[in-house]
Amino acid sequence: MGIIARNIFRFIVLVLLQVLVLDNVMINGYMVPYVYLLFLLLMPFETPRWLQLVAGFLLGLSVDLFENTPGMHTAATVLVAFLRPHLLNLFAPRDGYEPETFPRVRYYGFYWFLKYTLAVVMIHHFALFYLEVFQLKDFFSTLLRVFLSSILSAATIVLSQFFVFRE
């Protein structure tokens, strides 16, 4: 499978998995693992930035459509898509990313992937949850939700690397 086809396939599978299965998994009543971010995480290093932004936009929009939320996921994923190259630079190994590799556990190790995932997920959840409440009234309870959900999402994403989305 070509790299584009593979990414499109991953996009569809992750969105469907998210809205049909994982959205029904509510832990403690408000923690949902947002695994669809995995699509953004696994996009190749060389993806043009505009394409990353557009892909992030489409990803968020699809999830929004299914969840009947107006634009919140879109805003959060576009933000993450915009920040991802900077995060990648921040976490880059000493001699940079090698060509022909992908942002995966296999190439850059478990700790690298965990750091990278946590950063992306945290930013995404932070944006998402605060847009959701749309006010700063419950600032700390929302913050707690951000942290707990981030841990859950990141753990699910990292684990999925070892079992399901190995390829």
Place this chain on the structure above:
Amino acid sequence: MRTLLRLIQKYSNLLLFLFLEAIAIVLIVRGSYYQQSRFIQMNRQVTGFLYDRVDGVREYLTLRKVNQRLVEENSRLKNRLELFSGQLDTTRVLRVEKGAYRYYYLPARIVHNSVYKQYNYITIDKGKKDGVFRDMGVVSEQGLVGIVLESSNHFATVIPAINRDFRLSAKILSSNFAGILYWDGDSPLYARLSEIPFHAELTVGDTIVTSGYSAIFPDGIGVGTIDAFSLERGNFYDIRVKLFTEFQSLFHVNVIRNYLREEQLQLEENTR
């Protein structure tokens, strides 16, 4: 002009980012109108199709909850029925503080159940806080289950009909002869009914119901059917009763509260 173009080129990604975020923000801000827009109508059709497929699975997964609700509804209906049967009884009208009915059904879930012991007990998830006290009757949708033995704040233990300490007055539906229902510790499917006098006419398959003498159960709750009988020392029948309730697969029960029990016991005490 050229500098402007170069500027746009330089910041094209930032501009795209801001543009996409702007769309998202507009969506969020217009969120309240979102529901009515045509866009969502179309979207509903697509997602609706998918959700329809998934709903089958979800339905299966929530069967437990649905079941629970059905049991609750059942209790409500039984309560209403009780209310009406009080009104139909024209010889007297019952007025109790809790309403015009005598028996109240409270749904409960079994949290622990033993079947294969001699002294089996059931634990249910309703206790004193829900108004469950000693000597209240417990029934399932199939029929008689047992009697509440002890209750704590949130739980209660029940002596089921398949406990060797269990004793209850029961009668044969067709002839109204009453006897004592007990369990011989043999099989969880069968109980025994003794002290039915020898002149009663019995047939295999006759229905056994509660007698209502004990002030625990209302009259006529199903217990089981006659499976076999023999004359025991000439004067009384010993009857084997096939129980209606399947104790092995019991999950939801109803606890029966008799509002007039105190009054009845008081009167009987005074008369003695």
